[in-house]
Amino acid sequence: MKNIWTIAKREYDNYFNGPLAFVVMLAILLPMGIYFSLILFYTSQQAFFGGGGAPDIQPINGLFVFLMVFLAPALTMRLLSDEARMGTLELLLTSPVRDSELVIGKWLGAMLFVLTLLGITLVYPIVLNNFVDPGIDWLVVLSSYIGLILICGTMLALGVGISAIFTNQFAAFFVTLGLLFFLYFMIGLPAGLLPQSGEVFNYLSIQNPFDQMNAGTMTLGGIVYYLSLISLGLFIGTTAIEIRRWR
Amino acid sequence: MIKVSGLTKDYGSRRAINNLNFDCQQGEIVGFLGPNGAGKTTTMRILTGYMPPSDGEAIVAGYDVVEESLEVRKRVGYLPETVPLYHDMIVFDYLKYMGELRHVPDVDERVEEALDMVGLINRSNGYVGNLSKGMKQRVGLAQALLHRPEVLILDEPTIGLDPGQVVEVRELIREIGRERTVLLSTHLLNEAQNLCDRVLIINKGKIVAEDTTENLQARLLGAERVVVRVRGEADELASSIKSVKGVRKVETLDDGGVEFEFASGKDLRPEVARQVIKDGYDLLELRPLGMSLEEIFLELTNNEGKK
Known part of the structure; x- marks a missing residue:
């Protein structure tokens, strides 16, 4: 456990050593801030003319996840691929650290960064709470943030797993991006085309459980699906490292 | 360990x-x-x-x-x-x-x-x-x-x-x-x-x-190699050295010296020296050739290729 934490802490610090952390923050917080302001502006205008509902944080949390589809690959691409390219993997693999601890530590490091981002976005519900009478439903906010953590964890775990396979970080980036794009946007499409038998594709989309949690409905199936994908990603990563040893 | x-x-x-x-x-x-x-x-x-x-x-x-x-x-x-x-x-x-x-x-x-x-x-x-x-x-x-x-x-x-x-x-x-x-x-x-x-x-x-x-x-020096140098022709010297019992692999060198070897443990240098002087040469040098690790290394790692 200590090893996982040591590795996670270094990865977290390492994001801030280069520009990546700040680029990702800018790319995610700026659109969210603009979007949030627009929502406030729009709903307050509606309220002024005596209509419309109360604003909520659902749309901006949805935007966070939408942007993460593109940014999660950037956060995970070099986590293991670069260690292999630089030769530092040899150092880690000859340290008293289990392969699984290494992979989980890398994932946790990326997770801590995303949790930092999510922590910053908590200002939106807090601001919103002051605007809306009698305040917002914090249980929905909680459910939405659990959904955010789970779906981001899923994306990062798959990214870490793919990063362990490649020695080139850009290969890892594009493969992760392709996979997340597929799982988020495309896999649910057949459900609309095949109204009877296509329902199953809805269950495979990583977007749907989040949308439900974002709206305040936690589903056991969704939680289990995310946790399985996280395990799968970390398992792929660990296996890829083990295969590297045997080669 | x-x-x-x-x-x-x-x-x-x-x-x-x-x-x-x-x-x-x-x-x-x-x-x-x-x-x-x-x-x-x-x-x-x-x-x-x-x-x-x-x-x-x-x-x-x-x-x-x-x-x-x-x-x-x-x-x-x-x-x-x-x-x-x-x-x-x-x-x-x-x-x-x-x-x-x-x-x-x-x-x-x-x-x-x-x-x-x-x-x-x-x-x-x-x-x-x-x-x-x-x-x-x-x-x-x-x-x-x-x-x-x-x-x-x-x-x-x-x-x-x-x-x-x-x-x-x-x-x-x-x-x-x-x-x-x-x-x-x-x-x-x-x-x-x-x-x-x-x-x-x-x-x-x-x-x-x-x-x-x-x-x-x-261990590698199963044989000891010695170089001899005299005033005079190396070719003649070589035949003179060859006449000593136990000497093997006599080679003349380009610079006028002669190299030979003998089984280690049995030093033939005195006999060779005596023979050379008896044949009327002025003995200038009689030097054993030690093998550096470098040569041992080359010897060992090249052997495989030769076989």
């Missing part, structure tokens, strides 16, 4: 090392010598728990490298061939990170201790990427020493260092080797000669010789 038996590693169809057997005792510095691609790095990677062998077993610091890999890794310090460093980290932070991964107690002090040992204490706040090649090498060495390992495995530890640093690093290795086990690979023969208690010569995945450098020399 290191016990290797029947160690074999295949990369696909290529056999990198083939049935290696050797041990290293505590307080011993063992040199691992061989041409490129002989299997030195592969062997070291197996001993450090980086990769499992295809066959055979290796016990390091009392633990099996496959079954108890984590225990082995706790007790081994390893400097890989291409020193792996995080270039965007500060030297101190890098070593602290490596120390934490190995559960080193009082990690801050131990990092300073290691930096002090390799003479980099004044660069501890700089970025690893800004160090010169020799300094990076020394950071790698500090990393290997950090957890005071029982066994130190160094892949080409003095490569890229300037002559002054080479002397310092060798001194350091010698010091460490007094109490702990050091296995180092090198292709600098004089390094093996003046640093190692024992040398393993490996070629094409097999150990072709294993002994102290002195014994290796003696």
